[in-house]
Amino acid sequence: MTVIADDRITSVLEAAEGVLAKRAGTSVQLDGPEDLGGTGRSTVIRARVLDNPVSLDRTVVVKAFDEHTPASQVLREIASYRYATALPTQSRPGPQLLASELEARVLVLTDLGHGRSMVELLGSTDADEVKRGVSAWGQALGRMHAATLGGEDDFRVLLRVSGKDRGAKASRITASDGGIGEEAAASVAAYDEILSRIDVELPDGSRELLTSSLELFDEGDFRAFSPADVGPENILLNGDGVQFMDYEWGEFRDATLDVAYALATFPARLSVDVLGERPDLETALGDAWRGEVNPLWPSISDRGLAQQIFAARALWVWLSTYWLIRGDSSDHDWALHTTDARVVLSRWADLADAGEAYEVGGAFIEAADRMQEALRIYWFG
Template sequence: MTVITESRIAGVVRAAEAVLSHRAGSPVTLADPEDLGGSGRTVVVRARVAVNPLSMDRTLVIKALPADEDPRAFHRELASYKYATALPTESRPGPQLIASDPDVRVLVLTDLGHGRSLTSLLSGTDVVETSHAVSAWGQALGRMHAATVGGEIDFLAILRRGANGTDDVDVLGEAAARAVEDAPALTESLGVELPDDVAKRLMIACGLFADGDHRAFSPSDVGAENILLNDEGVQFMDYEWGGFRDATLDIAYALVTFGAQLSHVNVDHRADLEIAMVDAWRSEVYPIWPGLGHDGEATRKITTARLLWTWLSTVWMLPDDAAATVEDRRPGHAGQTHDWALHTNDPRVVVARWADLSAAAVRAGEAEIAEFASRLGAALQRTWLT
């Protein structure tokens, strides 16, 4: 576990004061810093604006990345916030960028307030509240996708202007491609044959990062851990590695990752929640992508993306000597994988994801994926849990 010291927090606050003062043209003073936790070695701090020459929010959120992290992560996140902040107010998926300093890797953002985390809503026992939260999550994803269709050229222009020579490759897509390349050998090592059609579907899913019929902006990690519900609705809080990709990757990512918060919910109700989330998402994107109004097409595409995410989360759990090193399969700096909602150190979560995928594939009439997911989940159960 990374410990963030008071001196590190103080340094981040001073850096934010400097960038805000430069932007304002006169001194800005911040006070009462509150450590919001962050992830990995990233520092996230809420601070009160004590002295300011501009009309500015009473509190701001400061996010700082370590200088030795993969620089592409910061430039991706900065470009993502710049792009999202330029959207109409009603279409912004999360906080607004106030100021930034690429040299010290500091972002200053509007404060979304305390609100309520989506994880707490999903882990609660109020069935109606959980159902509403899941539907709101799906709707928010859909609204974000609908609002950003056609914006990829603008996003790439922002990214390339600020990248300072770093490439604009989607590193999560790269990690997924490496995991898929390893799939035949890894499944064989578990005693499970990888059917040709399943291998093909994994390759198709990899292509959704760079291509696809439903391209829109994604913060990248749209798991419940990165979502806050406040008076203005669902807010996506972390844009690290954000970019444009096929939107079915996002709804599938949400489906794969939210199961860990629903272990207390019976199987039938979990299926109902999955359907509610997808229906809420489709209700928002159908006007721009009418093809997704067809149940068979939508389900097939989401199942394909879900297969990829379930496989990638499995690869991240396998021993280092199972194929290429785990570090090679993970995006960015070796420690960054642990920041993703997709990543887990609990083998029971991964086994449950294959069971959920198998059940969803059965409902979708995807017999081959259902059978493969069932066999692989059973093999992982034997390997890890017996």
């Protein structure tokens, strides 16, 4: 990464020093900022800690939001990191929160190091290496879900408390305020519009399957904490294993949404040499997740679980299609968001294959085939 220096970075460092000083009760000095990217709404940097009055690591990561970011979004990320940081060490899904301030729109996090991105691992030509990686991914999801089962009330308390810090006015947060859930609902509401635009009819019950999947955001038997975007772009592998990053849309949802999200997003990152192993990799990810959560949720049958994951995956594929057809030009940085029509076509094909392999999905397998064909004509003639 490149060491950077400009007015924006200087102000971010000063804000981070301020929130760290309040935590330590003495001054803290940061230097040597490295740009780690961001979403367009946020600035993310790594900085060296020159003064270390509270035994901080030698480097920290600072995330700062701009003034156009809704306060509710900043509040949600602060509360999400507070919640995750309070989990037992072995169950923490990502970096720990060291300090934060809602008014300053700044979070200071532990530095996970450089590590290896999941995107890079998936691009490997070594099928065994990729399989180990996706299995670790599934295990990490399962550990996070298992550790947070029953913790929704605690999370709600943190949302309220975090909004009152430093006298800031708390933003109103509701269970449906998880960002991506609202986007998914909008995509299903546009069902008839999308089908009309690409000139296709789907089997009876197709819309109902998507609508039923929306309920997983607010209900479901397997509610657990989720950062929301658990795709490969937001995963780092280091000495502690799989680490999830970016909690802007952290929320309690049905855990099968996360598994389905991973299954929908990782195949696009596979190398040509490993692409043929996709079905086995999907099975490895799902089995690893199930191994972690099965002791807590033994009542669900394998077939019932497979059907629910299929339905959730169908919703994610539908949402990515909706974004592309509508020409979405927002600053979404979710792994699900793509501007490549070939990726969306592949997602529909993979969905149909998964339904046939697990003998689930019913008429929606045919719907996936029809969508793939209609979209191919729509985009490529």
